[in-house]
Amino acid sequence: MTMWPDPSSNSAQIYQRALGVLPGGISRLQTWNEPFPFYAKSGSGVHVTDEDGTVRVDFVNNFASLIHGHAHPVIVEAVCEAVKNGTCFALPTRVEVELAEILCERFATFEKVRYCNTGTEAVMLALKAARAYTDRPKIAKFEGAYHGMYDFAEVSLDSSPANWGNDPRSVPYARGTPRGVLEDVVVLPFNETEASERIIREHADQLAGILIDLCPSYMGFAPMSPQYVDMLHRVTKEIGAVLIADEVISIRLGYGGGQGRFGLEPDLTVAAKLIGGGFPVACVAGREKVMSVFDHSKGKPLSPSSGTFTANPIGLTAGVSAMRLLTQENFDRLEVLGERAREGIARTFDNSGFPGQVTGIGSMFQIHMTQRDICNHRSAYQSSEEAGAIRLLQRRMLERGFIISNRGHGFLSTPMNEDHVDALADATSDALREMVQ
Ligand SMILES: Cc1ncc(COP(=O)(O)O)c(C=O)c1O
Incomplete structure (x- = not known):
């Protein structure tokens, strides 16, 4: 079976059809991925399965909408x-x-x-x-x-x-x-x-x-x-x-x-x-x-x-x-998990030597490929190298079975636990090590 982004994957074939009827082959800018999107077939809890049968842990959760994950x-x-x-x-x-x-x-x-x-x-x-x-x-x-x-x-x-x-x-x-x-x-x-x-x-x-x-x-x-x-x-x-x-x-x-x-x-x-x-x-x-x-x-x-x-x-x-x-107890859990995710990712930057950082609050994080203090639009404004590096990290994460946004955003969901956020940090560490090499 071929997988995204293989040119013979199911996603590639759907994308070819999409190019015939949708401007640029997509319906929302955020779903774009190089060289073409992978298409969701189903979602359950923390997981999304694409049209090629690949299962990934979804840290985007439709950009913060799915606080209870997929198909609760x-x-x-x-x-x-x-x-x-x-x-x-x-x-x-x-x-x-x-x-x-x-x-x-x-x-x-x-x-x-x-x-x-x-x-x-x-x-x-x-x-x-x-x-x-x-x-x-x-x-x-x-x-x-x-x-x-x-x-x-x-x-x-x-x-x-x-x-x-x-x-x-x-x-x-x-x-x-x-x-x-x-x-x-x-x-x-x-x-x-x-x-x-x-x-x-x-x-x-x-x-x-x-x-x-x-x-x-x-x-x-x-x-x-x-x-x-x-x-x-x-x-x-x-x-x-x-x-x-x-x-x-x-x-x-x-x-x-x-x-x-x-x-x-x-x-x-x-x-x-x-x-x-x-x-x-x-x-x-x-x-x-x-x-x-x-x-x-x-x-x-x-x-x-x-x-x-x-x-x-x-x-x-x-x-x-x-x-x-969405009980108070769930918010408390998400808070602790969010902190754990950010700490884990921050450690990977320390260990890999890659110049980057993670910011965020509560159940949200963003990974940045720069160490400057991110405090407003001007400091968050990405150079083309930084934008390219975060897209590359996203790609490496997708290959490892984790979905983050192409700007490095992640949003946790209530079905997630410590294992999911620790695995995310491990995958980030692997991905950064590969990028350093
Ligand atoms: C802060 C904020 N306001 C408004 C919107 C627009 O919401 P929608 O995409 O549902 O139109 C978004 C979407 O991401 C958002 O993040």
């Missing part, structure tokens, strides 16, 4: 039962109330919840809500922070030394981004409290909201400092801007999400990924006074929101099961 039996059973009763209705269902109640019980700042399907969509709704609430046009976000594909949220995602400026400039990510979008996005330097406050105040009367991530994944999950959190609380209150926490990933940092852990009190929160138990479920949630922009009960809402598949009962059923499985 409780979630599968609940979904199979739900499917029998119909998959979507132009009517509300009881389960939309059930999941919202669970979320509001866990997050101190959630008073009302509005669903949608993806993190991108939820970020868009949150930014529109902030504009509607304040009747102001601008939003602020961090240089280099990823928030999905909404034009406004993409600004300065990959600004480079050639265009990022001294104070961060609004740099388009996609060609054709309208100038108006760039003019209405204020870009902040992550964790630089004084500079950020100065920039925010320059736009104070125009600023609808500040969109933040407490530990941006593109910056090695560098944690936001307590001073920065304080500044955000103080300044948003003073200028009347809406503080929006993007917890699409950081929600996995604890029972009350990243905000519980960092003491952040946002007006609005964007949640997605794990809240759908492996299905596309996302939401904006927060203070009643801001969330009232979605309320239709007194006439046309200030920010109308709808969607054919919004609050889809199958996804919500999976979400309810996933959230119920």
